Amino acid sequence: MKRRAWPWALAAGAICALSLAPFAWLVLTSFKSAGQVTAIPPVLWPGGGLELYRSALSRFGLMHFVLNSLLVAGGTTVISLTLGTGAAYALARLDLPGRPWLMGALLLVSMFPQISLAGPIWRMLQSAGLLNTHLGLIIPYVTLTLPLAVWILTSYFSELPRELEEAALLDGCGRLGALVRVVLPLAGPGMFTAAILVFIYAWNEFFFALLIMTRRSVQTLPVGIALFQGQYTMPWGEIAAASTVATVPLVLLVFLFQRRIVSGLSAGAIKG
Amino acid sequence: MALVLPGCGGEAQDPNTIRLVAWKFNNPGLWRRLADQFEQLHPPLKVALEIAPHSSTAYHDLLTQKLKNRSSEVDVFLMDVVWPPEFASAGWALPLDQMLPPGEKERFLPAAVEASSWHGRLYGAPLYVSAGALYYRQDLLEHLRLKPPKTWPQLVSQVKMTLAHQGNQDLAGYVGQFKQYEGLVCNMMEFVWSAGGRALLPGDAGGALSKPRDLKAVRFVRDSLIDNAAPRGVLSYQEPESLEVFAQGGALFMRNWFYAWPILNDPARSKVAGKVGLAPLPRFSGGESASCLGGWLVGLSAFSTKPEKAFKLIKFLASEQVQRRLVLEEGLAPARRALYDDPWVLKAHPHFKKLPPLLATARSRPRTPLYPAVSQGLQVYFHRAISDEDSDLPILADTADIEINRLLGLIKEE
Amino acid sequence: MAALAGPRGERLLAWGLLLPCLAVVCAFAFWPIVYSVVLSLHRIVLSLPGLGAPFVGLENYARLLSEPGARHSAGITLAFVGASTLLEVSLGTLMALALDKSFRGRGLVRAAVLVPWAIPTVVASQMWRFILNDRYGLMNWLVFGGDVGSYQAWLASPGWALGAVILADVWKTSAFAALIVLAGLQTIPRDLYEAAALDGAGPWQRFRHLTLPLVLPALAVALVFRTMDAFRVFDLVYVMTQGGPANATNVLQFYGYKKMFAEGFMGYGSAVSVLVFVMVLAVSLIYLKLVGRRLLRGETA
Structure with missing residues (x-):
């Protein structure tokens, strides 16, 4: 087997290159000077330094898109995990009739097309005065990420040894006490995995953000990047810079926690 | 709402900032220069500019979504000549008739005025026109x-x-x-x-x-x-x-x-x-x-919190001096009739004397x-x-x- | 706390913990679906507020069936879903086979493959739009070099545009398919391979008779997930083509969005959205019925 390893390594190299090259081109572009961005033949060695980043910050107001995204994605993650943890514990450990149905119903929600929810959610938010607010966007995000969080956490909780809780129960803790004192401290890694995936979802979402956030001051990064217009031509350089800023945190997450992400995705998918 | 970012709603709340959503000119910076001129003429009013996407259709979708969301962050917007019936009927644009001085309407090309009107009221001030x-x-x-x-x-x-x-x-x-x-x-x-x-x-x-x-x-x-x-x-x-x-x-x-x-x-x-x-x-x-008939009008949002101030900007954009600038700097055909006999305009663009007969044949879609x-x-x-x-x-x-x-x-x- | 002890207390606690989650999901996922169906039975036009919202029964659905634009969009959607999922699952399988071998730096490769998946779809769309630009895009330069005269406007020609959107989708999500297949591959015991090799089975035979049957459940799952996701494509189309040129990329989700939010036909647009929902639901049910039992076995493995 060892002898045959190199063609596979070569294939893996090609896969890497194809996966990374287009994005690398965008990152490279973001370090060019304004004149180099659309040059043909393409300029391979960027000579703009941080010029385009400065321009994206000043002309495009990149920072407030980043802040809005952090706020919305952060808020979604906290709320989704809080609600999801309780639900997952109940589903994993407590005696519930119709458990498979509940799990199935949740899975179904994660498959709902956005368009089927958009009109009603938009009308509900409008009548509640929540359009153009961070909370108004967090509500649909929590809804759509809850199934993922619950599935990941349920599979994680089911794998924790029951004996630990039973000991706590014998100590007179009660179920809730056992959850808070014994299970949660152990559930850190599972919750972290769910948090990463929920955060990535909320950071990247575009459809609801486009409908709900029409005010510039509350728009998130994807909306900003999709609608960024120049007065003269397409500002590709600034788009590249903003895109890099939007993506670098995710790339870091992926390289640091790829094992967790993969296991989280499999919990959501394989066991579905 | 605790979740609203501090410092970000500032512009919207500022009673002297008029938010203009506009279609881009070919000439970079022209909108900003026009806005600067307006700010000099009308202190302490300020203009915040938002430049719209690349195609008229994409711009339409974006602008109408803002208006459907009743976003108060739009005060004044550019409208394609085909939009006034829709904007008027949906209640997104305010009629401008009462704000216009008498006789002002007649100073614009009749085709442009017709395009701006719906059920007898005027919903946009014509900015510039074009025709096939x-x-x-x-x-x-x-x-x-x-x-x-x-x-x-x-x-x-x-x-x-x-x-x-x-x-x-x-x-x-x-x-x-x-x-x-x-x-x-x-x-x-x-x-x-x-x-x-x-x-x-x-x-x-x-x-x-x-x-x-x-x-x-x-x-x-x-x-x-x-x-x-x-x-x-x-x-x-x-x-x-x-x-x-x-x-x-x-x-x-x-x-x-x-x-x-x-x-x-x-x-x-x-x-x-x-x-x-x-x-x-x-x-x-x-x-x-x-x-x-093609071209663009300036409209007033029904959700503006400061319609009187916003109208000052509309009046400015529809004024003869701004439309002359649009001709001289951008080559756009003005919506005001007088400018087709204007010596500066004809000196810079002699072909403008051929346009009135063409515009006389212009019709609205x-x-x-x-x-x-x-x-x-x-x-x-x-x-x-x-x-x-x-x-x-x-x-x-x-x-x-x-x-x-x-x-x-x-x-x-x- | 003592009152909560015992099975009854436990059940109360369970519902208590579950309630917030269920409330959110019911209020903002299930109710909107029901509400969409209700809206789709009414005539609501945003630019004609005086119309009110009269009940019109199945009128919107009748229109949906007869409207050429809707049928065209349904066709485009099916073409997109078919082409992109097939490409993604086959490419993903190849990627998974490569990643399943052990070599140094495998973790890094796996992370690299995840990058396109993690990138915001809007960013990926702008990236491909830039690469496919007709005058200064990298693609034209790679294909035609300095021969500027033959540069193609990929996104502006009806023949290429759908292909370009499919390409962007395949690039972005093949990795997801790969990871699911990979998880399936890793459940196959290594000694089975060694036994097969001892029996003289070649690499192709080993793949055909050993790997493929055992990895089939995972493949099916990847296919289900990719299919349902492909039905929901929106961001790529919004940023790259706006449904054009000449509606060549006007997928149902974008068509419905335009009807509802650009043209203001809330009722008819809701009927489109219900159609998308039913299609996704049907796919998931068909697949789950086909592979459900194997799936359960796969889970225990």
Whole structure:
């Protein structure tokens, strides 16, 4: 087997290159000077330094898109995990009739097309005065990420040894006490995995953000990047810079926690 | 709401900042310079600019979504000339009549005022206009002692004569905009109008595409123009493609907007500089020359928290001095009549003296609150009708009429 | 706390913990679906507020069936879903086979493959739009070099545009398919391979008779997930083509968005959205019925 390893390594190299090259081109572009961005033949060695980043910050107001995204994605993650943890514990450990149905119903929600929810959610938010607010966007995000969080956490909780809780129960803790004192401290890694995936979802979402956030001051990064217009031509350089800023945190997450992400995705998918 | 970022809502709350959502000019920075001038004239008012996306359709979707969300972050916006019925009927734009001094309306081109009005009230101040016109190669026509064609069949025969005489494979006859998009509606309506047709009956009474005159115009485009006097490629042309062909000396005639003139006469961008003529579009015998009105208006949002201040900006943008700047710096045709006799304007753009007769033939596309949907229907019908030689035209037209009648039926029910 | 002890207390606690989650999901996922169905039975036009919202029964659905634009969009959607999922699952399988071998730096490769998946779809769309630009895009330069005259307007020609959107989707999500297949591959015991090799089975035979049957459940799952996701494509179309040129990329989700939010036909747009929902639901049910039992076995493995 060892002898045959190199063609596979070569294939893996090609896969890497194809996966990374287009994005690398965008990152490279973001370090060019304004004149180099659309040059043909393409300029391979960027000579703009941080010029385009400065321009994206000043002309495009990149920072407030980043802040809005952090706020919305952060808020979604906290709320989704809080609600999801309780639900997952109940589903994993407590005696519930119709458990498979509940799990199935949740899975179904994660498959709902956005368009089927958009009109009603938009009308509900409008009548509640929540359009153009961070909370108004967090509500649909929590809804759509809850199934993922619950599935990941349920599979994680089911794998924790029951004996630990039973000991706590014998100590007179009660179920809730056992959850808070014994299970949660152990559930850190599972919750972290769910948090990463929920955060990535909320950071990247575009459809609801486009409908709900029409005010510039509350728009998130994807909306900003999709609608960024120049007065003269397409500002590709600034788009590249903003895109890099939007993506670098995710790339870091992926390289640091790829094992967790993969296991989280499999919990959501394989066991579905 | 605790979740609103500190410091970010600031601009919106500032009672002296007017938010303008605008369509981009070719001239970078022109909007900002206009805004600066306004700020100097009206302290302490400030203008916050938001530049809209690349296409009129994408801009429409974005702007109407803001208005549906009742976003108070829009005070003043640019409107395409086809939008006022929709914006007025939906309650997104405020009528401006009471704010205008008496007699002001009459200082604008009648076609632009008509386009801005709905049920007798004015919903936009005309900023600049455009219209379809026939560009022709003066040198080639003069060579054969031809005058620019008065009728569409004449145009076709002139194409045949010239091409036969030139024997040049790369020279095409007529280019226009026949891709399936908004520009197709403009191009086709010009044929339909000049045959005496109208696509929609007045007063939202229904579709008229299957009426004989409408059919005649569409059949002419399909049978005598496409693949005959015009290359088949025009079915995928928008304005830039047809301009490119014509500027490279690749066509005898071109239908395009006013903006093409300075480009065609700039030797750096055009091989036909100085060889181009400008004429009203041809007609069918028994019809009248007609061109499609284009251009932009300035509207006032119904959700503005400071309509009086916002109106100052509208008045400024519609003023003679700003419109003169738009001509001089951007080459845009003003909506104010007086500027077509203005010595500065004529000195900078001598061809502007040819525009009033062209603008006199300008007509508005069908006017209805459901224009986006009606236009979609027209685009699909026209494109199918002219791109397939074997299509059964009356059946296609009937189907399109039924669809339009259904849409207009909604308005009548209202 | 003592009152909560015992099975009854436990059940109360369970519902208590579950309630917030269920409330959110019911209020903002299930109710909107029901509400969409309700809206789709009414005539609501945003630019004609005087129309009110009359009940019109199945009128919107009848229109949906007869409207050429809707049928065209349904066709485009099916073409997109078919082409992109097939490409993604086959490419993903190849990627998974490569990643399943052990070599140094495998973790890094796996992370690299995840990058396209993690990139915001809007960013990926702008990236491909830039690469496919007709005058200065990298793609034209790679294909035609300095021959500027033959540069293609990929996103502006009806023949290429759908292909370009499919390409962007395949680039972005093949990795997801790969990871699911990989998880399936890793459940196959290594000694089975060694036994097969001892029996003289070649690499192809081993793949055909050993790997493929055992990895089939995972493949099916990847296919289900990719299919349902492909039905929901929106961001790519919005940024790259706006449904054009000449509606060549006007997928149902974008068509419905335009009807509802650009043209203001809330009722008809809702009927489109219900159609998308039913299609996704049907796919998930068909697949789950086909592979459900194997799936359960796969889970225990």
